[in-house]
Amino acid sequence: MNPLLLFEKWLSEEKEQNNLKLPAACCLSTIGLDGYPNSRFVSLKEIKNQSFVLTGPLDSRKGREIKNHSKAALSFWWTCTERQIRIQGDVSEIPKPDAEIYFKQRNRDSKIVSTIFEQGREIQDIPYMQKLFEEKKAALGNKDVGQPKNWGGIYIKPIRIEFMEFKTSRLHERRLFEQTSNGWKMTILQP
Known part of the structure; x- marks a missing residue:
């Protein structure tokens, strides 16, 4: 079984039940x-090329960390x-034309x-930040907003994906998929 297809199925089921x-x-x-370790919440764009796609400024802290150590x-x-999915993988930059589309x-x-x-990065204070935003918005008017040079995206190509379904019995169902030279290997883990 391809765990990326299972991921898409689970995401679809969550979307159906949750607004x-x-x-x-x-x-x-x-x-x-x-x-x-450093963690933050981001928004998954899609699964493409057997990888999870995220976007944002590549010179942010996360971008610098990934450039220094391309695993995430x-x-x-x-x-x-009541499901959890944990993914570990190797990171690479998405092509620039794809970043433009996103x-x-x-x-x-x-x-x-x-x-x-x-x-x-540090800034003086929140009112100063709001002022900069409003000034830029007014200066742009209805003009198109161009993509900054530092803005792009990454692929996280999974090597390991764990799916866990929580059960009231506490016998949580855990399936671990690991990438091998022969494809995905699935094992069942104890709760």
Whole structure:
């Protein structure tokens, strides 16, 4: 069985039962520049080329961490279906034409924020940040918002995916898929 197809099935089932604003929200964990794990929530764009696609500024902390150590983990927790998925994989940059497509799909305010700010860097204060945003928005008027040079995306090509279904009996069902030279190998784990 291809675990990426199972992932898409589970995501679809969660979307059917839940009206979450961000159904594809997930926790991305990287290895920090200081050696400590670092996690944050991001939004999965899609599965493409047998990989999970994420986008954003490539010079942000997460981008620098990934460039330094091209391995990452994703975790999904879905409350309606009571399922968890954990993914570990190797990271590579998506092609620039694909990044352009993803950037064009963003809402206008998100595009503007990406052109003004350096994600995760210090700023004077919140009113100053809001002022910069409003000034840029006014200056742009109805003009198209161009993609910044630092904005792109990554593939996380999974080497390991664990699916867990929570059960009231506490006999949680856990299936681990690991990539081998012969394809995916599935094992059942104890709860």
